[in-house]
Amino acid sequence: MLVRHLSFFVTLARERHFARAAEACNVTQSTLSAALRKLEEDLGVPLVARNRRYAGLTVEGEHLLAWARQILTDYEGLRDDLSGLRTGLRGTLRLGVVPAAMGAVGFLTTRFREAHPEAFVEIRSLSSREIQKGLDDFDLEAGLTYLENEPLDRVRRVPLYHERYILAMRADHPLAGRPRVSWHEAAAHPLCLLSDEMQNRRILDRLAASLSVVLRPAIVSNSFLGVCAHLRQGGYASIVPHTFRHLFGGTQDLAMPDLVDPPHAQAVGLVLSDRDPLPPMASALYRAVLKGGLESAIADAVRPRG
Known part of the structure; x- marks a missing residue:
């Protein structure tokens, strides 16, 4: 089984269309179909329901999807980790932020970028429920959200400040x-x-x-x-x-x-997957916030002047 075959499979599940998936993977449709058939042969189960067009995933395919996302995330994390040993951390930190925390996210990302200047940060404005889904689907490395009101599941929490x-x-x-x-x-x-x-x-x-x-x-x-x-x-x-x-x-x-x-006052903080080890980007962000001092920096910045 090749990592590339799993990538094709995850892309098809996302696009729900063979031609669009092939285009997204930058391969021909026949190459995509052949890779999926090889994946089914290796695992010994049908993964994609087919008629004349894409008709969804089989029960086995739905189970594989969760595993495939995790395997691909771990593989990319391994590559980033090994590359970072030589050249410093590179790649993209995907951070989901509830709208109410947008006024504070710059304090967090600035500290992260000071430690990892070659890394790129992608901030997505999301609801807390979308952050949960993004972490579960490995589409996000971390989230900035409320910690107490409607807590997320299967995450580690790092309190950062209290919203007033x-x-x-x-x-x-x-x-x-x-x-x-x-x-x-x-x-x-x-x-x-x-x-x-x-x-x-x-x-x-x-x-x-x-x-x-x-x-x-x-x-x-x-x-x-x-x-x-x-x-x-x-x-x-x-x-x-x-x-x-x-x-x-x-x-x-x-x-x-x-x-x-x-x-x-309402607690706001960082949430990350409870997996161990964390992916390199998530781990680097975690280390950055553990240094502390963010709440006092925010308190000073929002203090009324004059």
Whole structure:
């Protein structure tokens, strides 16, 4: 059995079409089909359901898919590890990040790149559920997400910082100019929030409910960029993580008081597969964050100035 044959098989499972899979593998369709037949002969089971076109995987094929993904990940990890011994770590770190943590991800990747300047980082904005799937399918090396609210399975967790909440609005908003605003006061004004498929919004809804407050946003978006666009128009406020103060701290026309009565903190951290050994990229990121100091660096960056 060749690693290349497993790669063809995984690509076909992803593309669900023989011609597209062959193109993605940069081989002819006949070469792809021959490799798959050889894989079936080696394993002694049918892997692909065929009629005149691709019809899915057999039960045996579904089982092989999980093994094949792991074998290919281990093989690539081995190559990266051996190459890194000679030339330093190269390749791509694929990092899934929940939208609410985007304001802090730069602290993490900067530390990683300082230790491994030849490595490339690919950041994907994903929900916590998509991060779980990405780790399970070996499509991600790590994730940056909430650790307590809806914890992920089969992962090792590294706490990085505690997310707090602020109310962001234009400087001419009625609540601007104050260092602190209560949740009851915030809920009484037109809000623009993330939509409820995002974990950040579910956290806010549960927290508000515990205070007998109902959040009824006038506008929702599945992107913080959409939220921020409406803050610029005036009339709206948004409940956002305190790390966004770092992103917009130099913007004079936005006000960002703390939300209190009560204040709330939510643990955010790094999640990696619980496999041992970790792939080289994941292992390098793990070592970088274990040095500590990230929470204090973030706290200093988001501290109100003046």
